[in-house]
Amino acid sequence: MFPARAMSNAERRKPYPFDQLEPKWQTRWAAEKTFHALNPGDPGFDPARPKFYVLDMFPYPSGSGLHVGHPVGYLATDMLARYKKMRGFNVLHPMGWDAFGLPAEQYAIKTGEHPRVTTARNVAVFKSQLTRLGLAYDWSREINTTDPGYFRWTQWIFLQLYHAWFNPATNRAEPIATYSGGDPDAVRLAYVSEAPVNWCQALGTVLANEEVIDGRSEVGGHPVERRPMLQWKLRITAFAHRLLDELDGLDWPESIKALQRNWIGRSEGAEVAFRLAAMTNDGMTNDERTGDIRHSSFDIRVFTTRPDTLYGATYMVLAPEHPLIDRIATEDQRPAVREYREKTARKSDLDRTELAKDKTGVFTGAFAINPVNGERIPMWIADYVLPGYGTGAIMAVPAHDERDWEFARKFALPIREVVSPEPRLGLGGESPCSAEPLECYIGEGFAIHSGPLDGLPTSEAKAEITRRLEALGLGKKTITYKLRDWLFSRQRYWGEPFPIVWEEGKHRAIEGWELPLIPPELEDFKPTGTGEPPLAKATEWLRYSDKATRETNTMPQWAGSCWYYLRYCDPLNATRFVGRDAERYWTGAADGRDVAVVAALRGLWREADSRQPGPLRLHALCIGRLDETEAAALSAATGMELSGYAHYADNQSFRHIQKKHGSESGEAKRGQLAITEEDVALIPEIVRHPDEVRSGSPTGRGRPAILYSKRINGWVIYVEESLVSQRRLLIKTMYKKAATGKRATAEAGFAHTSETFRRAQTFSSRKPAPVKGGVDLYVGGTEHAVLHLLYARFWHKALFDLGHVSTPEPFQRLVNQGLMLGEDGQKMSKSRGNVVNPDEVIAEYGADALRCYEMFMGPLEQTKPWSMTGVEGVARFLARVWRLAMEENQAGEWVVSAAVQDIECPRALAKVMHATIKKVGEDLEALSFNTAIAQMMIFTNALTAAAPRPLSAVRALLLVLNSFAPHLAEELWERLGTGEMLARQPWPAFDPALLIEDEIELPVQVNGKVRDKIVVKKDATAAEIEAAALAAPRIVEHTAGKSVKKIVVVPGRLVNIVAG
């Protein structure tokens, strides 16, 4: 060992001994489970506390570990989690690993080491790095997507999708059993289809549209080609309108919402049916040429956003993949058509989009009839029309669409102007002008040469033509989306196997009890290159029965991340993917009290059931409290079928209020009452006399109700067994105002009641309030805007429809942390050599300095370059904090400074202290970490200057600093403190009275320029301020020789004198 003296010299170089105290506190937090979150039902769980679920996007544990850019978001959530805990919240702040994926598998192929092994190693590295940052995760909830206990439920959710369909009538996913059509396989949310897909030869797998960027794979940048293959898809398109519409209610950055809107790509327009012309240009009739259509003159439908330009459609274009081409192409055009289609099929997406600026196409020989004017228009095929969008066919209006214009010019097709930017007179639709327009006009305007539409502005013309087409059955208003179904299978080893077997060419699901379906052990993970998945090599595993074999595709990496935020709520649940109570509690459909209500209901139900055994159904009559969704969740939670739902906002409470107002029926109607605070206060009176409560249900009228009642956490629940003969259990819920006592409690209770009535009113006016819920705050990078974030929303909505979760959206609030650039201002990357490793920063300056620096740099959402000198500055700040309380003695040991004394805080210092408590709290709520730190620096500077230093002020600093620099704060708290852990302390209160100055300084402007300052009493009147301002010496100077025209006094702000 070093001699003591040498040791202290070495130590002295460190501004404070973070290298000792940081590991110490990390160990303590882990040992004492300081950040362990309790679930409803756990011993010690406090349902009265509000909850806060704050989530990071879990990382893929790569082999290279973290760089300093990764933890930006983790640090933000950590600070918020620690703060919310001090604020009395039950905080859920978990972390886990998104560990299936390509890199681990590619590494395995290279080294022969099993991905399971490398994944475990990488996870260990990541976890230790995160721990060294002092992140307050509840590690007891750690999850790993590659853990069979986890992916079992990923497979289970897939089965829910497989066994479900989207019912357009109800606009939601339903069990496949409710589908009455002939072929359920055609409508499942998870289905197989043979279609052109994105095949990446280098990766040996197919990819989703979202994973292909400019014709190359997102991972690795390898070329991607179109190839028809039999693949699994998920029917995300069925949810397109909901995924789009429900973005509005989310508290997300506008940019991410815009990205998703863009990706979903809604277009409003019309579908128009064109009839195939009977006569072709060679004089033959269709009947003579093609047998198939002899008896049915079929239609070709096109989609257009500009139905108003229908009179200007001079030709039609089909996508080369369009299925009707074989039937319509004329004999003489057939070779050219076939050649063009083959050429197109060979083209990659990249070729088709990037290089195809020059239009190509071939005439099919067929003609279609324009339904509005009976004109024969030629039908072409061209690759600028895409098969997957709209109907795969367009009407071409070259005068008003740039692509059609270009195409028409190249192939000398007619161009007819039908929209004029200015209203034009005297141009009848019956006489199309012969002169072709000189340029393409794509804007809106007024219809011309368009028969009955002439003169109408574009928007009216659209509506008019659509109405006419609909009346004739030739078209209809249509909404089209760009979003395509999600290609869900991959030809890789390291992913979840599908819980599907194939028998005689048909697929079917395996049973739930067969899960998890574990992938086979393989020596050789290599993709086959033929599109056959590596799992096909496991011959033993492959065989399911004599006749059936297993599906060999695996799920994409996104599968596991689609629902991980749910698993965190209840990570060890062995019977359900997430416990209902845990899900309802943490994702916010219910607060702790609601969850307790459900638990009590279950108990009451058991009691009722024991009196008269047999299946019970639940009939929910809700007084202003539960909406329909919650009633459904309640029935699921109690295990009772929901036989009916009625909203109950009126009835007793309604009558009671009505009586009070002296208005008899007729005057005040349901949902139209202006409910006052006083009215709400009357509600508890009803509750206090349960005997007066009679069943309000139509069937229970007049019969005395058998009431079970139970009081839980300010709730009173009645269970009314008035419908015994029908085996229906009537439940009612009613909110009870919090017991009188502390004012604050009563107010909190009141606010809740008030909200209840708002919702009740909203419901009775038939406009359900949007159900908020999901993760309270989700922080992550912007790169998942249309991948993970869209997929997860889709899964969540499907699970919601199927009754498995209680909210329609997974992430209520989303924040993107900004990118961290290298010191050179470039993106951090190994090849640039500008990567900064957090471990090195921690070794030199400590984790607290790294934490504070990353948050001090600027706003969380902003991109910003790393600066080592910046870390140094923050480290200096922390060292100053340390020296506020500590000094070195003769022996070179740190001891509590004699300057810290238990004295009363001088008023000036107290002011800074309370201002700091206020600002840091507000800034944390607003995620303005940088300005919070600046304020703490101000406070620290003030404290440094003070001698002696009041103990209470130093402690206050530690309380607010704790979220940012928890190790340092804990250590000083311990040395100064009462023996309790700082992390468990409540957030300090500030005294607003102290922040109000008796006298305030006001700047005085003359013509908008500050010329002097005056000091006035805080409650000075405007007249007093005016007089003081005009008397100020420099104001007198500046207004000399001028006349004062106006004086603007902004109390507490400034005075502006307008003079001229």
Added chain:
RNA sequence: GCCGGUGUGGUGAAAUGGCAGACACAAGGGACUUAAAAUCCCUUGGAGCGAAAGCUCCGUGCGGGUUCGAGUCCCGCCGCCGGCACCA
């Protein structure tokens, strides 16, 4: 082309329509020290005037507008970053 964001000192950045540049970094000067490190103090948007205290003018990408007052709101441009892009 379309969509979203953004533009303030040498640098990172502050600023409910109300004193532009808080808080830091860097730089310069000083104190302590034999010396260095560490620490502490001072100066620091630009130009000009003054011996000094201080004063004046200009200044938030550019051009207009609203207002007693604009970094902030409105209109029109320009630059940069991100996304989408033959989506009919």
